[in-house]
Amino acid sequence: MVTTSHYLILGSALFGIGVLGFLMKRNVIVLLMCVELMINGAGVSFVALCRQTGSLEGQVFVLFAMVIAAVEIAVGLSLILLIFRNRATLDVDKLEVLKW
Amino acid sequence: MDIAFPAVNLKGVLPQLVVTSFAVAGLLVDAFYRSTRMVFAISLLGLVLALLLFLSNWGKDGVYEGALLAVDNYTVFFNILFLLIAVATMLLSLHYIDLTGVDSGKYYPLILFATLGMMLLVSSMDLLLMFLSIELLSVSMYILVGSQRERWVSNEAAMKYLLMGAFASAFLLFGISLVFGATGSTSFIKIESALGGLAGGGPFLIHIGIAMMLVGLGFKIAMVPFHMWAPDVYDGAPTPITGFLSTGSKIAVFALILRLLMNPFSVPYSQWVVAFWVFAVLSMTLGNVAALLQRNVKRMLAYSSIAHAGYILIAVVAMDGRAMEAALLYMTVYAIMGLTAFGCIALLAKGEEERFSIEDYTGLAYNYPLQAVVLSVCLLSLAGIPLTAGFIGKFYLFSAAVKSGFIGLAVIGVLNSAISLYYYLGLMLRMYAMPTVAVEGMGHPLVGKLAVALLGILILVLGIYPSPLLGVIKEAVAALPAI
Numbered sequence: 001m002v003t004t005s006h007y008l009i010l011g012s013a014l015f016g017i018g019v020l021g022f023l024m025k026r027n028v029i030v031l032l033m034c035v036e037l038m039i040n041g042a043g044v045s046f047v048a049l050c051r052q053t054g055s056l057e058g059q060v061f062v063l064f065a066m067v068i069a070a071v072e073i074a075v076g077l078s079l080i081l082l083i084f085r086n087r088a089t090l091d092v093d094k095l096e097v098l099k100w
Numbered sequence: 101m102d103i104a105f106p107a108v109n110l111k112g113v114l115p116q117l118v119v120t121s122f123a124v125a126g127l128l129v130d131a132f133y134r135s136t137r138m139v140f141a142i143s144l145l146g147l148v149l150a151l152l153l154f155l156s157n158w159g160k161d162g163v164y165e166g167a168l169l170a171v172d173n174y175t176v177f178f179n180i181l182f183l184l185i186a187v188a189t190m191l192l193s194l195h196y197i198d199l200t201g202v203d204s205g206k207y208y209p210l211i212l213f214a215t216l217g218m219m220l221l222v223s224s225m226d227l228l229l230m231f232l233s234i235e236l237l238s239v240s241m242y243i244l245v246g247s248q249r250e251r252w253v254s255n256e257a258a259m260k261y262l263l264m265g266a267f268a269s270a271f272l273l274f275g276i277s278l279v280f281g282a283t284g285s286t287s288f289i290k291i292e293s294a295l296g297g298l299a300g301g302g303p304f305l306i307h308i309g310i311a312m313m314l315v316g317l318g319f320k321i322a323m324v325p326f327h328m329w330a331p332d333v334y335d336g337a338p339t340p341i342t343g344f345l346s347t348g349s350k351i352a353v354f355a356l357i358l359r360l361l362m363n364p365f366s367v368p369y370s371q372w373v374v375a376f377w378v379f380a381v382l383s384m385t386l387g388n389v390a391a392l393l394q395r396n397v398k399r400m401l402a403y404s405s406i407a408h409a410g411y412i413l414i415a416v417v418a419m420d421g422r423a424m425e426a427a428l429l430y431m432t433v434y435a436i437m438g439l440t441a442f443g444c445i446a447l448l449a450k451g452e453e454e455r456f457s458i459e460d461y462t463g464l465a466y467n468y469p470l471q472a473v474v475l476s477v478c479l480l481s482l483a484g485i486p487l488t489a490g491f492i493g494k495f496y497l498f499s500a501a502v503k504s505g506f507i508g509l510a511v512i513g514v515l516n517s518a519i520s521l522y523y524y525l526g527l528m529l530r531m532y533a534m535p536t537v538a539v540e541g542m543g544h545p546l547v548g549k550l551a552v553a554l555l556g557i558l559i560l561v562l563g564i565y566p567s568p569l570l571g572v573i574k575e576a577v578a579a580l581p582a583i
Contacts, residue, residue, distance in 0.1 A: 049281030
């Protein structure tokens with residue numbers, strides 16, 4: 001029997017993998033993918049909790065969250081393009097002019 | 101399932117609609133005519149119109165129950181503040197962005213969109229609108245920070261800001277989903293009534309939810325330990341945008357946090373006071389100590405803005421009517437000081453080159469008397485010297501903390517002000533020292549000079565005669581439910 005808890009664990013796992021990936025990976029595009037994973041983990045938990053509480057608000061929220069994720073990726077990719085054009089690198093460790 | 105179409109009250113959201121339509125109009129004008137001056141005029145007109153509409157909304161109470169957003173004195177107060185911040189940012193940008201190669205046709209409309217995000221953020225009465233307006237604000241800011249496309253630091257700052265901002269937003273979203281799961285609703289009013297009946301501050305789930313939301317919101321206000329992005333982004337962004345970012349977006353999220361803690365989360369908040377105490381102390385101390393060590397003026401002010409977020413957090417800890425008033429006062433004062441400081445730095449730029457290093461400021465007062473005087477007043481106010489607005493703000497903040505019994509916090513705050521005195525006065529004295537190398541003067545536009553001069557006068561006026569502002573703030577706080 002698959003219960004709400006199972007879905008919540010799935011959502012948290014997706015979120016956790018995203019967090020770990022974000023902290024460990026160095027490529028900017030992979031970082032954006034990790035953020036996407038985190039947002040979708042939140043989405044899974046939203047839908048699961050929605051089924052449990054029986055209100056529609058959560059599902060509407062997921063639709064909006066998907067749009068927001070797309071917007072962030074769009075701006076992110078255009079910035080990546082700009083950075084690649086100026087420095088020909090996608091490594092976050094090379095973003096080092098501004099530091100402490 | 102029946103979905104009732106809500107009654108739409110357009111009068112309440114008219115100012116927001118005006119800002120939206122003028123921003124879109126600005127983008128269209130840019131697309132068809134490519135006239136920067138026209139885009140500037142349209143954007144400014146939109147802001148001023150919205151400002152007038154809000155002024156007419158003052159004093160008329162009305163929370164739209166069951167609706168997404170509230171219109172009351174609290175939101176109107178902040179909306180007016182954001183519009184004024186946006187106007188000041190535009191005036192300070194006018195000359196700066198022409199010099200530094202920004203695509204100005206999109207720049208001004210984006211300021212309007214970011215302002216719209218702030219305006220909706222303080223007005224939101226639903227987690228959905230809250231999330232959307234935070235994102236509207238953040239995404240506009242990412243683009244504004246990166247708007248100097250040819251400058252590497254601007255690219256780098258925008259990329260860092262976007263990565264950290266998106267990371268924080270994901271935390272916020274996950275937190276919202278847990279709060280939704282625990283209460284069954286995203287509406288502030290329904291969340292409050294669902295939490296009201298629970299003993300012991302609510303179920304475990306809600307606390308994890310609040311913790312994750314706090315991570316997300318903490319990033320946006322750059323409180324320690326979620327501050328790492330701030331110095332880099334503030335340093336790399338175009339200077340007027342740094343001012344906009346450090347005042348507008350920070351204040352908007354703070355106003356939201358105050359409303360969240362007052363309204364839906366008042367019950368679980370009792371268990372979070374200690375956490376906020378720690379955040380406040382860490383932000384003040386780390387911000388000030390790190391600012392001491394900086395040789396770059398923009399980074400110094402960035403760290404000092406982290407410290408100022410810590411001061412405002414004192415009010416979040418104390419959290420009673422008096423502390424709320426102190427918080428609103430401090431935010432208003434901080435908005436003026438932040439805009440003035442970064443505005444002066446923008447006006448000290450020499451052509452495309454900005455003066456970043458603290459050594460560049462030696463003897464500047466002899467070539468730029470106006471900017472130096474205004475920046476000095478602003479630095480004194482940031483340090484909290486009497487007769488300036490910063491003193492009044494800190495005085496109310498610390499006395500609110502003492503009266504609520506957080507004496508330790510007030511003492512740490514005062515000690516931190518003393519630390520900050522060192523680097524603020526250091527920069528000020530440096531400007532009046534004899535120049536070691538000849539400083540070439542450079543003409544700056546009248547509009548920008550007038551704007552900073554006005555802001556500087558405002559700092560002094562509020563420092564000597566704050567009672568009108570205090571009266572307005574009392575009315576704004578009175579609109580919130582009593583604590």
